[in-house]
Amino acid sequence: MSTVxxxxxxxxxxxAAVYAVYTRSLLTAIISSGVISLLASIVYILLAAPDVAMTxxxxxxxxxxxxxxxxxxxxxxxxxxxxxASDD
Amino acid sequence: xxxxxxxxxxxxxxxxxxxxTRKNLIRIIIGFSIIDTGxxxxxxxxxxxxxxxxxxxxxxxxxxxxxxxxxDPIPSALVLTAIVIGxxxxxxxxxxxxxxxxxxxxxxxxxxxxxxx
Amino acid sequence: MIKKLFSIITIVLxxxxxxxxxxxxxxxxxxSPVASHYVSEGADELGAANLVTSVIVTYRxxxxxxxxxVLFIATAGVGFLLRREEDMPDFSEKPQTGxxxxxxxxxxxxxxxxxxxxxxxxxxxxxxxxxxRESSELLLSGSMFLFPLLVLFGAYIFIHxxxxxxxxxxxxxxxxxxxxxxxxxxxxxxxxxxxxxFIESLSGLAYVAIGIxxxxxxxxxxxxxxxxxxxxxxxxxxxxxxxxxxxxGLKVGTELTNILITMRGEEQx
Numbered sequence: 001m002s003t004v005x006x007x008x009x010x011x012x013x014x015x016a017a018v019y020a021v022y023t024r025s026l027l028t029a030i031i032s033s034g035v036i037s038l039l040a041s042i043v044y045i046l047l048a049a050p051d052v053a054m055t056x057x058x059x060x061x062x063x064x065x066x067x068x069x070x071x072x073x074x075x076x077x078x079x080x081x082x083x084x085a086s087d088d
Numbered sequence: 089x090x091x092x093x094x095x096x097x098x099x100x101x102x103x104x105x106x107x108x109t110r111k112n113l114i115r116i117i118i119g120f121s122i123i124d125t126g127x128x129x130x131x132x133x134x135x136x137x138x139x140x141x142x143x144x145x146x147x148x149x150x151x152x153x154x155x156x157x158x159x160d161p162i163p164s165a166l167v168l169t170a171i172v173i174g175x176x177x178x179x180x181x182x183x184x185x186x187x188x189x190x191x192x193x194x195x196x197x198x199x200x201x202x203x204x205x
Numbered sequence: 206m207i208k209k210l211f212s213i214i215t216i217v218l219x220x221x222x223x224x225x226x227x228x229x230x231x232x233x234x235x236x237s238p239v240a241s242h243y244v245s246e247g248a249d250e251l252g253a254a255n256l257v258t259s260v261i262v263t264y265r266x267x268x269x270x271x272x273x274x275v276l277f278i279a280t281a282g283v284g285f286l287l288r289r290e291e292d293m294p295d296f297s298e299k300p301q302t303g304x305x306x307x308x309x310x311x312x313x314x315x316x317x318x319x320x321x322x323x324x325x326x327x328x329x330x331x332x333x334x335x336x337x338r339e340s341s342e343l344l345l346s347g348s349m350f351l352f353p354l355l356v357l358f359g360a361y362i363f364i365h366x367x368x369x370x371x372x373x374x375x376x377x378x379x380x381x382x383x384x385x386x387x388x389x390x391x392x393x394x395x396x397x398x399x400x401x402x403f404i405e406s407l408s409g410l411a412y413v414a415i416g417i418x419x420x421x422x423x424x425x426x427x428x429x430x431x432x433x434x435x436x437x438x439x440x441x442x443x444x445x446x447x448x449x450x451x452x453x454g455l456k457v458g459t460e461l462t463n464i465l466i467t468m469r470g471e472e473q474x
Binding site: 037047056063067072 | 091092094095098105117119128133136141143163164167172183185190193195
């Protein structure tokens with residue numbers, strides 16, 4: 001039973017990772033990497049590691065996303081409206 | 089649990105692919121963060137033993153039988169340290185990205201080919 | 206095209222390198238000898254109910270000291286690199302020779318205008334600053350109400366680190382999120398940068414001092430038996446582990462707050 005749950009979460013994580021690499025807008029990619037960390041923290045609970053789950057939920061899907069968004073805000077303040085178009 | 093190891097490994101592959109082929113600087117840093125998450129999943133999945141519970145001694149798990157009922161605590165300790173260090177390194181990399189943008193007005197990594205600005 | 210081919214070859218080689226880990230791993234049946242020693246002797250030797258805490262703080266205490274150092278270096282790096290643009294030394298300044306002797310790259314046109322000298326430093330693009338609204342009453346009251354509760358919750362997590370899942374790092378991150386809530390709601394409570402730096406440095410110093418006290422009073426560096434072990438499972442047990450974890454929690458919380466304040470930059474009002 002737990003194998004089924006973990007494989008469902010795994011498929012969602014891999015989809016979010018592929019989406020984060022291939023989407024056009026930077027904001028969506030940042031939010032997707034936060035979603036990966038959130039799903040990983042649920043998997044840590046199922047692996048009987050509650051300390052790691054707390055840390056990953058707080059840092060991975062909280063502070064890392066905020067740090068990315070603050071850096072993006074600084075770049076926009078310096079006048080960077082054209083860097084999103086020149087993506088690969 | 090083997091499936092979590094495979095999931096972590098796939099996340100590392102996708103993150104490394106993202107770092108190698110994308111040209112935007114922020115997207116390279118996002119790829120690094122995905123690699124980090126994958127590696128932590130691999131380490132915690134190695135320490136799991138089937139059918140056992142969290143390494144805390146309380147009313148359900150007492151001291152005498154703890155060796156037979158508890159998951160390995162060492163990988164959890166290692167990964168806790170690694171998650172916090174990953175955040176610090178990501179913040180430092182993003183600071184570098186902001187400074188590089190301030191000097192050259194471009195987040196496109198092909199513009200940074202020379203060693204001298 | 207060649208670059209993509211090289212990327213694909215790199216990824217395939219990496220997969221081949223890690224493949225024995227995936228296929229050769231088999232689930233363990235019992236704990237390794239080191240782990241079974243930590244689990245069976247750890248509760249009696251150190252008196253902490255949370256075994257992961259006893260591993261982090263005492264058995265592998267030197268790694269935690271290294272991690273605190275890495276966090277400190279990262280915070281110092283972020284604080285150094287994101288200084289304000291006016292404070293930075295300007296290496297590209299050509300000597301100002303007055304309005305008549307203009308630099309050679311400027312045409313004769315701008316000289317006829319007002320006699321300003323050259324703008325120093327790299328050319329600043331026009332900065333677009335949207336005017337932000339004042340925070341609404343609901344947001345301000347809600348965040349002022351939640352802020353003490355969040356700080357209390359973070360302090361609870363790191364004080365009870367040896368009894369329940371949690372500890373210094375988790376509590377520190379919760380405290381940093383409480384400060385982030387105040388920053389996002391733009392409450393005009395100016396977080397004093399100097400006070401936060403002072404608390405951070407003092408916590409780091411006290412952590413190393415407790416470690417050195419362990420050399421003289423107990424069996425080694427960062428040993429937690431300098432304080433009495435107490436009753437198992439109560440708050441005042443496990444020797445110096447609550448004290449060490451509280452100091453780590455304060456240090457991590459204030460450090461992450463400093464990173465967030467530095468990266469946010471100045472507040473335009």
